Every structure is written in C-alpha cells, then in structure tokens.
Amino acid sequence: SPLLSIVHCVDTVVWMDQMSSILSIDRHAKTVTVQAGATLAQLNRALEAEGLAFSNLPSVSGQTIGGAIATATHGSGMRAGLLSSAVLALEIATPAKGVLRLTRASSSPLFWAACCSLGVLGVVTEVTLQVEDAYALSVEQEPRTLDDVLVNFESVARSAEYVRFWWYPHTDWVLLNTADRVPPALAPPPRRPSLLSRLLSRVRFNVLQSALLASWIVTPLVPIINRVWRWLYFSSRARAIVCPIQFFNFDCLFMQHVDEWAVPLSEAAAALTGLRSLIEFRGYRAHFPVEVRFVPRDSVWLSNAHERDVVYIGVISYRPFGIDIQDFRKYFADFDALM
Ligand SMILES: Cc1cc2nc3c(=O)[nH]c(=O)nc-3n(C[C@H](O)[C@H](O)[C@H](O)COP(=O)(O)OP(=O)(O)OC[C@H]3O[C@@H](n4cnc5c(N)ncnc54)[C@H](O)[C@@H]3O)c2cc1C
Numbered sequence: 001s002p003l004l005s006i007v008h009c010v011d012t013v014v015w016m017d018q019m020s021s022i023l024s025i026d027r028h029a030k031t032v033t034v035q036a037g038a039t040l041a042q043l044n045r046a047l048e049a050e051g052l053a054f055s056n057l058p059s060v061s062g063q064t065i066g067g068a069i070a071t072a073t074h075g076s077g078m079r080a081g082l083l084s085s086a087v088l089a090l091e092i093a094t095p096a097k098g099v100l101r102l103t104r105a106s107s108s109p110l111f112w113a114a115c116c117s118l119g120v121l122g123v124v125t126e127v128t129l130q131v132e133d134a135y136a137l138s139v140e141q142e143p144r145t146l147d148d149v150l151v152n153f154e155s156v157a158r159s160a161e162y163v164r165f166w167w168y169p170h171t172d173w174v175l176l177n178t179a180d181r182v183p184p185a186l187a188p189p190p191r192r193p194s195l196l197s198r199l200l201s202r203v204r205f206n207v208l209q210s211a212l213l214a215s216w217i218v219t220p221l222v223p224i225i226n227r228v229w230r231w232l233y234f235s236s237r238a239r240a241i242v243c244p245i246q247f248f249n250f251d252c253l254f255m256q257h258v259d260e261w262a263v264p265l266s267e268a269a270a271a272l273t274g275l276r277s278l279i280e281f282r283g284y285r286a287h288f289p290v291e292v293r294f295v296p297r298d299s300v301w302l303s304n305a306h307e308r309d310v311v312y313i314g315v316i317s318y319r320p321f322g323i324d325i326q327d328f329r330k331y332f333a334d335f336d337a338l339m
Contacts (some may be wrong), residue, residue: 014123016064022046023126031088033128036066044245051184052131056080056162057248066124072116072303074312075248076293077162077179082305084115085298086129094122109301116302136187137162137179137247141238145172146276153269157294157311162247166289167272168230169279170223175234175289179247186241204233209254209320215285216325222285229288255322256287259332260314261339262295262304268311274338275313284331287318313339 016037023033027050034043040054041061047053056075063073068083069090089103092114100122102111114121140160146167149156157163160178167174193201208229215221263271272292279286291314295305304310315335317328 016066016123019125020064025050025052027052030131030133031128032131033089033126034065035126036069036124037064039064040068047131048134051134053134053244054083054129055086055132056083057245058083059248059250059252061245061249065127065129069115069124069127070117070119072300072305074293074295074305075162076164076295076312077160078158078294078296078309079161081296081298082116082300082303083129084300084303086131087115087127088130089128090114090124091126092117092122092124099125112299112301115300118302134184135181135244136184136241137244138182138186138241139177139179139239139247141234142176142178143235143237144174144176146174146272147172149174149176150269150272154265157265164291164293166234166291168226168234168288169276169286169290170226171230173230173235174292175230177247182241184243187243188241190243190246205253212254212287212318212320213323213325216323219285222287226286226288253318255319257317257319257324257328257332258314259316259335260291260312261336262310262312263339265294265309265311268292268313271311271313271339275315275335278334278338282331282334284334285326286331287316287326290315 018037019035020037020042021035022038022043023035025032025046030052032043032047039061040057040063043065044061056077058068058073058075069087072082072084074082087104089101091099091101093099102108102114104111114124149165156176160180162179165174165176211221211225215225275290293312295310295312297307297309298305300306315332317326317331
C-alpha cells in the first residue's frame, strides 16, 4: 500500500507496485483497464488526458485501485456509488481455482463477491472500470445548523449530485458541501497557490496543530478550538467551479485515528442525535469534524451499501505531531456501541 497499510500480516505481503500499468483506455466505451497496483492518482491523470473521469472518488488518491475495490472505498453522493460498483470486469488469482476472469455481464455471483473481498478470495490483478466524460463541479459550501440538517435529512442527502457535511462537535453548526456537474470548460485552469497563500496555510496548519497539542494538558480547549476554527474558516457561504478532484480530495490535516460506520439512510439522523448526546453526557472532547457522507445502494456483497442507501458517519481523534493526546479508545468504543 502506498498509504498506511491496514493489513496486519504475519506471513507474506504481496507488494503490487510492479503491477501498476494502465493497460488500455477505450474513449468510445468510456472504460479503462488497469493492473491492480495502479494508484487512483495515476489513473486520474491518465483519464484526464483522455477527457474522461471517475464518477466519484474518496478523499485521498494514494490508494491502489486494487485496495480501493477490496475495501469498498466510497466517496459521497446519492447518485454515484462506490468505486467497486464501477467495476465491469476483473481478473483474480485465487489459491484454489487459478486465475479467474469475472465480468459483470456474466452475472456470476463470484463477480459481486470479488468486487469487495478484503483480499480473502485472492489477489486481484487487473480491473476494467466504467468511467465517464470529464466534467467540472459547481460547488457550494453552506453553514447550516445541525438541527436544521437533521430535520431535513433525506432532502439534504438528495439536494445535489454530491453531498457531504462536517459537523463541528461542541457547536450547533455543520458545513454542508454540495456539488453538481457542469461542463468542464467552465472550470478555470487550476492555479498554483501564491507563495503568500502557501505560507498562510502553513501557519494555519501549525497554529491548529499547536492548539490541539496544548489541549492535551488543557482539555477544555477542544470545544474552544472547534468554535474558533469554524468561525474563522467555515462560517460563510462560498461558491466555485472546480475540477472534480479539488472537491473529492481534501487535506486530512494531521495524523489521526478514525472510526467510521455506515448506517441506513433512514436511521442516520437518529444516529447523529445519539452521537451529540453521547459527546455531551459523557463529557468527551470531540475533535472536528464529524464527517457525514452518503452512499447509494449497490449489489456488491460485502459493501456496507449492499441493497440499502447508507450514511457513513466518521469520528476522529487527531495526533498532533504524531502524539496521542486523547484516550480515544473509550470515545470510539462508546461510538461503536451506539452505532
Ligand atoms: C488518509 C486516508 C483517507 C482515506 N479516505 C477514504 C475515503 O474517503 N473513503 C473510503 O472509503 N476510504 C478511505 N480510506 C481508506 C482507503 O481507501 C482503503 O484503506 C484502501 O484499501 C487503501 O488502499 P491500499 O492500496 O492502501 O490498500 P491496502 O491497505 O494495501 O489493502 C487494504 C485491503 O485491500 C486488500 N487488497 C489490496 N490490494 C488488493 C488486491 N490487488 N487484490 C485483493 N485484495 C487487495 C488487502 O488485502 C487489504 O485487506 C482512506 C485511507 C486513508 C489512509
């Protein structure tokens, strides 16, 4: 894995970076065939050069396509599903049956099993994915109250092609991010940020990291950090037209522990209400944001969204300067029990 591997292995690890070629791109059928070790970043560049793009992407692009599929990696938005649900065909080297070629068209149940297998069925070596014509996104960020979003949950979920929101614990506020496709010509060419803006963002990064470190000793600082940060950077409406990666991918800031669950769409508002009460009554100092993302139903056997629309709710505990500043295990265990 080019990222931090989730594999806890005491035996053999298969390193896929020598199998990372893009084998073919069919501009007409809008498909791409790749070896499983290719990263999403590599694929994004190759597709862009052909005027094509993925329909949805997760928040980082360092994963291999094999890893993203094996874990049912998701983005957010009720109209475009998991990367696994874009798979049209794959080749998998299995321990007992040799190399199998599975296609969606064959309607073999094995195909849907292999589209999210956590590596237990064998090594996926090659994948063909459905992509689409390149597009730009008209993106809007809007501060809303948590109560307002919870009351109108399903209509918020379906208010745009891509929807996600971040709740700032210890405040009543969420930042709602929505995006709809527009023609790619409308997106201004990406500009390298100026030296000043890069400098300012570095300063911001270090101020936040230092404030979080200080909250290790002075724990009541956490709610203050959440309020101040939201007010400074996320309290106003904004609109822009951007290329999709600029919306899908974002800076995850510092090292962090993450605990993310998928719940049925119909129960997500209750789950978030429960989380708010949990944080309040147990006195947890919850870092921002609680991230909420939407995934439409699919046919992938091991997908959390198998035949049901789901909402992913993720809580985090930052590790400023690589230091564990919180007893996150208790918070996460209570969150697990609630989910
Ligand atoms: C900073 C960060 C942000 C993330 N953001 C998101 C997000 O927004 N949405 C989301 O859903 N996920 C997200 N993830 C999770 C990430 O997409 C998955 O962990 C993904 O599996 C990582 O891919 P990898 O190549 O690193 O796989 P690895 O960590 O190497 O492997 C993960 C699993 O996939 C299996 N696997 C890998 N390659 C193959 C293969 N070729 N054949 C068969 N099995 C294979 C492994 O056996 C293992 O079980 C994020 C992770 C990080 C670290």
